[in-house]
Amino acid sequence: MDKNSLTRRQFITTASSGAIAAAVASGAVPAYGNVSKKAGKLAMLGGQPVRTKPWSEWPIWDQSAEGDILSVLRSGKWFRGWGTKVTEFEKKYAELMGAKRCLATASGTTALLVAMHTLGIDAGDEVLVAPYTFIATFNVVFQSKALPVFVDTDQETFTMNPDKIEERITKRTRAIIPVHIMGQPADMDRINAIAKKHNLLVIEDACQAWLAEYNHKKCGTLSDLGCFSFQNSKNLPAGEGGAIVGNNEEIIDRCYTFHNCGRPHGSVKATGKNPLRGTNYRMQEFQAVILMSQMKRIQRDADTRLENALYLTSRIKDIPGVIPCKLAPGATRSAYHLYAFRYKKEYFNNIPRVRFRSAMAAEGVGCGPGYGPQNKDGLIEDALSSKGYKRLFSKKRLKKYREENHLPDNDQLCQEAIWFSQKFLLGTKSDMDDIANAILKVYENRDKLA
Numbered sequence: 138m139d140k141n142s143l144t145r146r147q148f149i150t151t152a153s154s155g156a157i158a159a160a161v162a163s164g165a166v167p168a169y170g171n172v173s174k175k176a177g178k179l180a181m182l183g184g185q186p187v188r189t190k191p192w193s194e195w196p197i198w199d200q201s202a203e204g205d206i207l208s209v210l211r212s213g214k215w216f217r218g219w220g221t222k223v224t225e226f227e228k229k230y231a232e233l234m235g236a237k238r239c240l241a242t243a244s245g246t247t248a249l250l251v252a253m254h255t256l257g258i259d260a261g262d263e264v265l266v267a268p269y270t271f272i273a274t275f276n277v278v279f280q281s282k283a284l285p286v287f288v289d290t291d292q293e294t295f296t297m298n299p300d301k302i303e304e305r306i307t308k309r310t311r312a313i314i315p316v317h318i319m320g321q322p323a324d325m326d327r328i329n330a331i332a333k334k335h336n337l338l339v340i341e342d343a344c345q346a347w348l349a350e351y352n353h354k355k356c357g358t359l360s361d362l363g364c365f366s367f368q369n370s371k372n373l374p375a376g377e378g379g380a381i382v383g384n385n386e387e388i389i390d391r392c393y394t395f396h397n398c399g400r401p402h403g404s405v406k407a408t409g410k411n412p413l414r415g416t417n418y419r420m421q422e423f424q425a426v427i428l429m430s431q432m433k434r435i436q437r438d439a440d441t442r443l444e445n446a447l448y449l450t451s452r453i454k455d456i457p458g459v460i461p462c463k464l465a466p467g468a469t470r471s472a473y474h475l476y477a478f479r480y481k482k483e484y485f486n487n488i489p490r491v492r493f494r495s496a497m498a499a500e501g502v503g504c505g506p507g508y509g510p511q512n513k514d515g516l517i518e519d520a521l522s523s524k525g526y527k528r529l530f531s532k533k534r535l536k537k538y539r540e541e542n543h544l545p546d547n548d549q550l551c552q553e554a555i556w557f558s559q560k561f562l563l564g565t566k567s568d569m570d571d572i573a574n575a576i577l578k579v580y581e582n583r584d585k586l587a
């Protein structure tokens with residue numbers, strides 16, 4: 138197949154950036170529609186911005202929560218051991234997820250820590266992790282004194298690339314932590330199949346994926362355990378908070394035990410005189426009350442985000458150099474905690490991403506650059522060169538780790554990603570038009586931004 142027979146999208150996907158640059162230079166890059174007449178002068182250069190209205194606030198709360206918060210306050214039962222609200226929330230959240238059980242925790246980070254400890258991930262183990270994620274996903278592996286081994290990212294979906302997993306497995310590998318980042322489900326069928334073949338555990342980091350679905354099942358319920366975050370910016374917020382969901386009662390009892398200072402819970406029996414190992418990662422009653430109030434709107438908000446995201450994609454997918462994030466095979470629904478696309482500057486007169494973002498912000502449509510190449514963060518070397526890691530891993534293993542810690546696809550994604558907050562998606566179609574029109578305006582004025 139020659140270049141002329143490729144669609145624009147296939148061309149972008151298959152061509153190297155050098156090849157794209159050559160195509161741009163030769164004039165082979167398609168022009169987009171006839172929007173220039175409408176585009177107008179960029180706000181950055183003194184024109185009228187596309188948008189002056191503010192975006193939706195987040196979080197959104199209503200007065201119906203006030204009575205419940207006040208009654209917890211007045212009861213003096215603020216700790217889950219004395220109150221009933223956390224237990225009530227756990228039942229409701231398990232039901233919402235279609236899981237047998239849920240354990241509420243203090244945060245998403247502590248949910249991951251509890252899951253890892255309970256499943257037996259221990260000092261000296263290796264855990265395969267997605268690098269395109271919030272820092273907590275791999276910090277928890279370090280907390281467990283295990284080695285986070287990064288697997289390269291599929292640029293189309295922003296999630297762990299299953300083709301790159303097996304090459305990273307060693308004799309010490311115990312688990313895989315795929316991340317449903319931005320609410321985009323990871324390719325769980327393939328990840329689970331690889332895990333089964335190599336006898337590995339799978340813990341889903343679903344901290345951004347409430348109500349996302351894979352094969353019509355909720356993310357977080359597709360593996361050994363799934364972990365969620367309810368931090369203030371999240372689609373289900375409570376300031377701080379987290380949860381683990383699972384279908385194995387005995388495992389959730391062990392999670393409960395660990396998060397409650399090791400006090401045996403349910404089917405867990407104490408061994409000897411002392412309690413089991415544990416810590417305090419409990420959720421407070423106030424957090425549970427806020428969560429139950431927020432749960433009343435979560436499905437409606439998720440439907441609005443989805444509808445708006447699909448409309449936005451339909452508006453921007455044909456703009457040259459704009460490649461919206463795609464669902465992985467088998468994924469049936471994104472939670473759209475963030476809406477992302479890849480920005481190919483070759484199509485925008487080589488305007489650096491940072492300048493594109495400034496132009497968008499001036500149009501009233503601020504956007505973020507996404508995550509950086511975190512596999513190169515200083516904390517990795519900090520851990521590897523620590524006394525503990527030198528004791529736990531051989532010199533040879535640490536040398537190989539450093540040599541192999543290169544993720545070309547993730548590196549490129551980190552340079553090209555653009556994302557919008559979930560709250561942009563809570564508006565109307567006309568709000569989505571503002572986003573699309575701002576991108577188009579920058580595209581049409583690309584020659585003036587050099």
Ligand SMILES: Cc1ncc(COP(=O)(O)O)c(C=O)c1O
Nearest residue numbers: 244245246271273344366367368
């Ligand atoms: C992907 C991911 N994993 C883990 C976490 C950690 O959750 P928390 O901030 O509730 O500890 C977050 C939170 O931002 C997250 O986005």
